[in-house]
Amino acid sequence: MYCDLRSETDPTVIMRKPATPFRALPPASEVSFPGVFAWSPVTSAAVTTAIGADPGAWNVWRNRRLTPDPMPAAWFRRSTGSPLVYKVSDILTWLAAKRGERLDPLNTWRRSLLTGFDQEVTDPDKVRAFARMYAEAIGPRPPGGVAFTSAGFRDYLASLLSSK
Template sequence: MTFLGVFAWSPVSSATVTTTLGVDPGAWNVWRNRRLTPAPLSRTWFRRASGSPLVYQVSDVLVWLATKRGEHIDPLTTWRLSLARDFGTETSDPVEIRRLAVLYARAVGPVIGGVRFTTAGFQAYLASLLSSS
């Protein structure tokens, strides 16, 4: 599964998730209300948008999908695979993977895949990339 135009550590709106997965948005909301989906990122990180969509990290969605298929993958592995696929960068060092994710996220800036961060939210997001598993 690939989310076009974004990386595994990137945030995406719930609309992007449902479109990419081919899932009815109403069904996604029911699953979310039943706590069957990955947890969205903190709403306080983002500027309010029309309809106030929830925002997810791509790696969380990919891990959730793998779990549903009985596979095991962790977020850092999705980031490593994204670095290899999108940038041709091969590394298995967790510190280097996190550092590169922050570097590329910072380069893209506070608007990623149509998701707009607040200033404080963007800083919190970058900090979260350094501490993610």
């Protein structure tokens, strides 16, 4: 969806602007993805719902390379509409960066782990290992409407242990 605005200097010129401007995006601290961990994959539809963005605006931003990179499409089984899939932590980090804030993806993972442990896990290698363990336990069909291929799931699990 777009808003048509007439130029003040020339009323015959119409500027088409996305209905959701960047400045209207919420801070990362106010965004939640219910039922999934920070390392979990979510579809672009879930992203636009969580951040309150118009799907058309999201596509414009993505085409202009203003959004985070989606996870590799080869990791997922094709589904209706072939949605792009993003890691929750990438979306939260991107939102923080849009506001000039710094948010480490591993910190978002740590916060996801806080709900299941009596004490905070601070060692980055342990955080990654727990994330992998949870992802492996959930399996190749995590909540959020995505389904991994067997090779994609293996690559996804391996990516959780990398230092990126």
